[in-house]
Amino acid sequence: MAGKKKNKEEQTRKSKKRVGTKEALEISESIQRPTEAKVTRIEQLKSSAPYGIALGIIFAIALYIRAVLPYKSVFLADGTVRFGGNDPWYHMHLVHALLHNYPHALFYDAHTIPPYGVYIHFGPLYDHTIALLSIIAGLGHPSSHLVDVVGAYFPAVLGALVVIPVYFIGKHLHNRGTGLLAALIIATLPGQFLSRSLLGFTDHHVAETLLSTTTILFFMLALRSARAQNLSFKDLNRNWHVIRYPLGYAVLAGVAYAAYQLCWPGAPLFGAIIVIASIIAYIAEHIRGRTVDYLTMVGITAFVVELILILPWLHPDMGFSTFYYSWFHAAVTLGAIAAFVLMHAISRELNRRDVNPYYYPVLLIAGTAVGLALLSVILPTLYHTIVNSPNMIFARHTGGANTIAEASSMLMDRSGHLSIGKNSMVYGNFGNCFYVSIFGILILGYYIVKRWKPEEILVLIWTAVMLLSIYGQNRFAYYYAVNVA
Template sequence: MTIDYKDKLKSSFLPFTGILLCFLIALYIRTIPAESVFIGENFVRFGGNDPWYHLRNVESILHNFPSMLWFDAYTQYPYGTDQVFAPLFDMFLATIIWIIGMGNPSTELTHTICAYYPSLLGAVIVIPVYFAAKWIFGDRRIGLLAAFLVAIAPGQFLSRSIIGFNDHHVAEALLSTVVAMFLIFGLKRSEEHDLSLASLKENGLAQIKPILPYFLLSGFFLGAYTLTWKGALFFSFIIGVYITAQHIIDHMHGRSSEYLAIGGMAIFGVALIMVLLAPEIGGTKSRQIFGLAAGLVAFPLLSVLSYYMKEKQLSRYYYPLSVAALFGGGILLARMFSESAYALVSSVFSYFMRTGGGLTIAEASPLLMRSGEFTLQPLWYNFGITAIVSFFALLILAYIAIYRRNNREQTFLIVWTVMIIWAMLQQNRFAYYYSVNAAILSAYIGIKVLDLAGWKDIRSPFAETTSNISGWFKQIKPVHALALVLVVLVLAYPSYDLSMQQNQGTGGPNGYWIEATQWMKYNTPDPGLDYYESYEKPPEGQLFSYPDEAYGVMSWWDYGHWLEVIGHRIPNANPFQQGIGGRRNSMDEENRPGASTFFTASSEAEATAVLEAVHPDPEKAGARYVVSDVEMATGKFYAMAAWTLDTDNYYVQAQTNQGTQTVPGERYFNTMEARLHLFDGDGLTQYRMVHETPAANTAEAGYKQVYNALFDGNIEVVNTGYVKIFEYVDGATITGQAPEGEKVTITNTIRTTTGRTFEYSRSTTATDGTYEFVVPYSTEGPVQGQTQFDTAPTGSYEVSFGDTTESVRVSESAVLNGGEIEV
């Protein structure tokens, strides 16, 4: 026994050391940009958008432990929203933090653990990748190389597991790989031990004991995966496709397929129990239940059909035709008798396909399309050379499957890989799944190359005939070393080089947005809700009852979570694509009120009508503040227009010194976004700038230059505040007398936060001997309990006509309450 134990320990030392090194390498790569995450004093900058909402969930759980935030009143004003994410990712993370913090974790501890968590998960994935590759090909060398390749993988997998990007995506990749790992070993064991109803009758539970635990573990992690991502039917569908394909393969070769029914039912049964116990899964619980239950029915049905056709000695070719007929008949029945069931089936084929504004979501765009053009560059960015190598390996395995006999595990790898490729070609975000497949397939080719060079004949350094490391080195010849260097240079170096280029930052809010949202937190009125309170969801068909002082903040959906989590204010639109408004499928649809319709509105009156329509109560506005950044005014503007499906004429062709170029046109400069950001709200009656951040080197000056050139404008060609915050107010009405038909002008000089000034002016014509202006700025400064603005007039308003000039002071109360000042 002692000798066996020592031998086992010696043989495990090399793979254990290799996996540990891969883990440490992966963790190192992912934590390099820590300085860009931990910035300032006690501020952690999380990457992207959704990581901020995961932080929101974790903080809420910790303040109400162990309750989940099932309804959030602090976003999508004035409706609030049900929990969009599946609960396990945040609940598990919050529990870890709660335990480490001994029931009262500090904010600093919470944010620090949340920041490092994705890097840890991204490094842990080397373990299931090692075992999956090892069990598929029966070679731990392939497992070690696959673990190394996934550890240094660039692209989407790196960006979604880097420090600070605390999103559920890395957990998806990890858990789906663990599901595959245990399924693969269950399949491997099922080849070694006959698993059928006959063998169970003959040998009882002893026959199933070596196999069933792995299928049950696969089901447990499929359940965990389902509770982590609401789109988890995707991987359940992959398993279902594999089991169907393997049924056909086994039947065509005259083999029993009962192990597939038993294993599939065990996997889906455990996952279904876990789903049934969950309160909700991002609004998809019923869909998950239906999908898993369908598998529980379909898997034994496929086996029964195979058994029946063998007993009746029917042609083997009838079986795949019968399976296809069953599948088609099921869809037809669903369409005839159950709209919800049919919607579920059809959604499997359309889930990854977006149209209209949905295509402007960066992670949802097709992998090989950029600006409407086909390109292979994303393959290199995401996988390096392993993209090509893995496709080559897939062809080899497909050839073996067709013309030779491959094993069940390799068939699963083929199906798994093809399905992931199908998904990522439609939405590039799924490239982080394919990094696992690319690593396994490329490792297979890499070890084959080494074997061709003679590495298969080199004995392990722990073998009895080798006895030590020096004896192992003596076996290595120049050809072996050359092959090893070649494999490393071809497979590993490009990926490592790309990863080291791509891991220099985590994204997320820049300094301008951090400053702007923190300014809002401390300088705008409290919206009347406790940020950490878990509010009850309103009854079906009713609105959440917001306090009278509550209000929304209108901005583009990209910034909703930052406004909520950093600024503690309630956005109208958010990265769940809620509150965007516009149209989805056709120009015949109503252009619904929301962020897209507000910012593309062609006049102040139209924009205000949208703002008012956002709130179902006609006495209340949908938002009190409007936040714009220079990206919305330039690069992101087309996305806002795309959500309305009406994109014509915002940009036009113009002759310049550099030839014909596409430039913003008249329709663009009339939009509310241009009026606010490029023109500082000059001439608007109910929108006033209350804060702006410093400027940056952006495209803003170029847009202004185009305006001056094409429309005889005279605005200053400079970059102004990167982020600008405006307040929607009733406006003060200034009235006076002037000769009939006389042109009357009102002006004021506004000094912004940064010290720059711009002119606010409006003109009108006196009618019946009177004139009237509605103005948004107060000349008397802020009042307690209201906006503590730091952008304001430098003096009185000047009203002039003919040779007459009058100075007018306007109180903050008049601006907020629609007061009237008579000159």
């Protein structure tokens, strides 16, 4: 008995020793993990440093081209700041009016189109940002000259900043080298993007390019991370580590999209791009038997955030106008949210019933047709606005409208013939990069058919829509410049 007791005590001691050793190892590993994580982060920073430096140099080149080279033509010897066109002067008029009545901005200008006046359709964010920067630079009391200086530099800085989202889009589509090349191209590309981001051209167009590109970037990152994490609604209650990056990027996408809308009332165009790309992604994922939860979560999050941010700026008395901040902008966002909900519900129900997945796109088409039919009866004004909106952007103008410089087609000459040769407007804006971009579209299409990645679908739809846009109006060349890069 004594021997057995002794053996038990020895086994207990050994067991405790093993447990103690195991606990010690676990503690040691837990201590080492943060160290290893730190080492990994340090290594990542070291490997990223050359690319960060290169991107900084490209940013400096872009800023030099935009701010230094045209300096003498903007800041005159007598101290005058000369802005580059009618709209820049008008923006500065709005900025000065805002600063004299801060934070209240002009919404109706009684001195434009006399004797009637006109509602101002410019987005408020661009002018408010210049005003706020002027207040900060002037320590609360900016002089008129300081305001003009801030306003003159503003488009040049925004134009240089575009290299950052362009780099990251290129990086995540392919690699860092591609991102740097794209950033260098957009930094030095001639044409409308350059002309609209020069010192003194204080118009909102460059902000459109920066914020629309940033919106696409964050939506891309949200889709990539959500798909990689296999994000589902179950993760909302139990796994913060899984949802923080996808939904964080989705929130940033919503913020960027709202900021873009508050710079240009036509921003729902990009909402449509995101929805169209999402529809294709839903169909691809459903047919391939993958979950569509992540698409729904990312889409709804982004559009809800955007809706919350733009609601205070809407003017109900504008009805469903596309030129002013009206119920149209809220309706488009609500329609997008409804589309995400319905596409998810249909996919889930078909999976539950084990229905042939190829019925899914058929049901989506039928649902869209029914929805438009109901809308035409319930809200005919909104229906006609939605149906006619594409013609405003993509259709080639004829007659008097074709004589407006920025409203004429970039791909067609005034006689109606295709013009993309060396003497064409499109070549003057993009050079040989235009032809390379067409080839790039074909390559991207090939990869999509092969891999069906939602972020690649998004970029392809974005590029295709912008290409159609410059067919309708050459003003959209400052958008397509990013796609060319």
